[in-house]
Amino acid sequence: MLTGFGTRLHFPAGKFLLVPALLCLFPLTTPLSAAISCELNFPASDVARLFPGSTGFKTIYFSFAGHGGPPLLRRVEARLGGVPALYAPLEVPYVLYEVYKGTKKIGYVHGVNQKGQFGVLEVFVSLDLEGRIKAFYLQRIAGKWANKFTASKFGAPFVGLTLRDFDQFNLLTGKGRGRVAAMVNPAPEAATDFFGLLRAVNKNLVLMDAFFFAPDPVAP
Amino acid sequence: MISRHQIAFKNLLRKKARTFLTLVGIVLSSWVLVSLLGFNRGYEAALNRDIDNLGYQIMVMAKGCPYEAATMMLQGGAGLRYIEEDVAKGIESRPEVAGVTPILMQAFFDPNKGDGGGIAGYYGVDMQTFPAMKPFLRFRKGGWPQGSEAAEAVMGFEAAELEQREVGDSILVPEKNVELKVVGILERTGTQDDGTIFVPLKTLQQVAGLDKITTIGIKVKKDADIAKLEAALYQLPDMQVVSFSQVKQTIMKLIATARVMVLSIAVIALLIAMVGVVNTVLMSVMERRHEIGILKTMGAMPGDIFRLVWTETLLLCAGGGVVGIGLALAFARLSDLLVRRVLPYAPGGELVAIDLKLCALTLLIIVAVGLLSGVYPAWKAGRVRPLDAIRGGL
Numbered sequence: 001m002l003t004g005f006g007t008r009l010h011f012p013a014g015k016f017l018l019v020p021a022l023l024c025l026f027p028l029t030t031p032l033s034a035a036i037s038c039e040l041n042f043p044a045s046d047v048a049r050l051f052p053g054s055t056g057f058k059t060i061y062f063s064f065a066g067h068g069g070p071p072l073l074r075r076v077e078a079r080l081g082g083v084p085a086l087y088a089p090l091e092v093p094y095v096l097y098e099v100y101k102g103t104k105k106i107g108y109v110h111g112v113n114q115k116g117q118f119g120v121l122e123v124f125v126s127l128d129l130e131g132r133i134k135a136f137y138l139q140r141i142a143g144k145w146a147n148k149f150t151a152s153k154f155g156a157p158f159v160g161l162t163l164r165d166f167d168q169f170n171l172l173t174g175k176g177r178g179r180v181a182a183m184v185n186p187a188p189e190a191a192t193d194f195f196g197l198l199r200a201v202n203k204n205l206v207l208m209d210a211f212f213f214a215p216d217p218v219a220p
Numbered sequence: 221m222i223s224r225h226q227i228a229f230k231n232l233l234r235k236k237a238r239t240f241l242t243l244v245g246i247v248l249s250s251w252v253l254v255s256l257l258g259f260n261r262g263y264e265a266a267l268n269r270d271i272d273n274l275g276y277q278i279m280v281m282a283k284g285c286p287y288e289a290a291t292m293m294l295q296g297g298a299g300l301r302y303i304e305e306d307v308a309k310g311i312e313s314r315p316e317v318a319g320v321t322p323i324l325m326q327a328f329f330d331p332n333k334g335d336g337g338g339i340a341g342y343y344g345v346d347m348q349t350f351p352a353m354k355p356f357l358r359f360r361k362g363g364w365p366q367g368s369e370a371a372e373a374v375m376g377f378e379a380a381e382l383e384q385r386e387v388g389d390s391i392l393v394p395e396k397n398v399e400l401k402v403v404g405i406l407e408r409t410g411t412q413d414d415g416t417i418f419v420p421l422k423t424l425q426q427v428a429g430l431d432k433i434t435t436i437g438i439k440v441k442k443d444a445d446i447a448k449l450e451a452a453l454y455q456l457p458d459m460q461v462v463s464f465s466q467v468k469q470t471i472m473k474l475i476a477t478a479r480v481m482v483l484s485i486a487v488i489a490l491l492i493a494m495v496g497v498v499n500t501v502l503m504s505v506m507e508r509r510h511e512i513g514i515l516k517t518m519g520a521m522p523g524d525i526f527r528l529v530w531t532e533t534l535l536l537c538a539g540g541g542v543v544g545i546g547l548a549l550a551f552a553r554l555s556d557l558l559v560r561r562v563l564p565y566a567p568g569g570e571l572v573a574i575d576l577k578l579c580a581l582t583l584l585i586i587v588a589v590g591l592l593s594g595v596y597p598a599w600k601a602g603r604v605r606p607l608d609a610i611r612g613g614l
Contacts, residue, residue: 114384117390118390118399119391119392144392144397147331150332
């Protein structure tokens with residue numbers, strides 16, 4: 001109990017309110033942070049699970065404000081079809097987990113946020129050094145159909161996909177061919193979330209391509 | 221004709237390094253002084269603002285019930301304890317009370333929030349009383365729900381940003397799978413409200429399947445005896461009372477010790493700088509005895525010499541003071557950040573509040589103390605005997 005803290009800390013009489021006071025007021029100035037785009041909740045265990053065989057990882061941050069600025073942002077948005085736009089993209093740093101086996105880099109884990117039907121979709125993929133998806137992880141989704149999308153059965157077809165696979169599929173019209181077009185929506189009533197997830201994976205791969213695999217000339 | 225100020229300025233430039241170092245001392249001490257005075261003023265104002273932004277001065281809840289979002293999130297729904305709505309009506313009838321607002325905090329387990337699930341918190345607020353207690357809340361878009369049982373929600377700025385919600389979108393209350401329409405998104409407040417999802421009280425009660433509340437926010441009438449009201453509230457069985465005036469007093473007491481220590485350091489810095497001024501001007505007077513002697517033989521009176529030397533002190537202190545205050549203004553935000561890092565609790569908003577009045581006051585202090593420290597060297601210079609000085613004797 002909160003008052004218990006105050007008692008245990010042996011503040012002088014009349015000062016028992018100190019700890020509750022600080023606990024009470026502290027959140028007033030520390031609103032829930034949305035400063036970073038999409039982070040793993042438990043990076044140590046999540047990276048190890050998403051990248052079997054890895055021994056460590058390094059967290060790095062990148063943003064359009066730091067690399068490429070508005071011109072690169074416009075190009076990336078054009079690659080994403082213009083709609084839906086990236087969410088607060090310019091200043092918000094994206095988080096990338098560089099995955100290592102010993103001292104050798106073996107891949108990446110990267111997540112993006114995407115608007116879903118009842119809330120944000122937090123979508124992570126692990127990638128090898130060629131940009132091929134090794135694992136799909138949906139950290140957050142709201143809705144009674146959520147478990148259909150978090151099931152491994154839904155994530156399995158993403159393994160092995162690359163950005164080229166998305167070139168054959170129009171994410172705005174939902175039409176196309178290839179492996180992405182063959183994916184099945186496990187919850188037909190949740191079309192917003194299904195296409196949101198596809199767009200999130202595409203966004204993930206486009207960002208990785210623009211910043212790391214085939215850096216745009218304006219980006220370092 | 222060359223003025224006294226020009227002569228004094230030229231004298232200071234004769235020993236540039238010495239003058240520069242003395243000036244640095246004054247600059248630093250005035251920088252520290254104005255920043256600390258600004259902190260003294262800004263901290264209390266910021267704390268008052270934070271407490272005022274709560275909209276109520278006292279909260280009452282069941283004993284042991286967490287009353288802030290952080291603990292609720294940690295404990296989930298398990299730590300919540302409920303009180304009857306009638307308690308709020310009883311409190312409202314007291315003469316010291318301007319208004320009460322019943323609040324229901326509810327935490328629902330969301331199994332799809334990361335691995336192992338997470339907690340989603342909701343605030344059920346009374347649409348009749350809560351908005352009136354928080355008139356400073358501004359909407360980025362939309363407004364409060366219309367109707368006390370509407371399946372609608374208002375999201376704080378951060379909550380909406382995190383969930384990527386806009387007005388017209390829906391959210392789903394986990395566990396209960398109840399859909400709520402987002403009808404308003406608040407402007408950023410820098411408070412806990414930014415991360416809060418507000419739902420009409422009755423709606424949340426229906427969702428949670430109970431008819432009780434967790435908290436009562438109490439707004440006290442101006443000039444009312446808060447202590448008397450608190451004493452009466454403490455008599456309520458199984459209730460805990462959180463008074464923000466007590467919270468404020470406790471924090472201010474905690475900070476007061478630090479303020480005294482820091483102000484002492486500022487005073488010491490000021491004294492050291494002034495000793496530097498005395499040393500510089502006195503050295504200058506000693507070196508110019510011969511010259512002062514000639515001035516006196518030419519008709520300069522002791523008062524003229526006194527004023528000349530005093531002017532040098534004035535120029536040093538005023539120059540250093542202005543530069544120091546300028547630096548304090550320029551780096552106010554940096555000072556703010558540093559102060560925030562060392563304080564146990566720092567309210568939102570501007571912590572180091574420096575305005576023109578404070579700048580003028582600091583400059584006045586620096587110049588006054590400087591002139592005081594310049595009295596002895598100036599007096600010493602005024603007493604120089606012309607013939608002795610010209611001969612080089614004592």
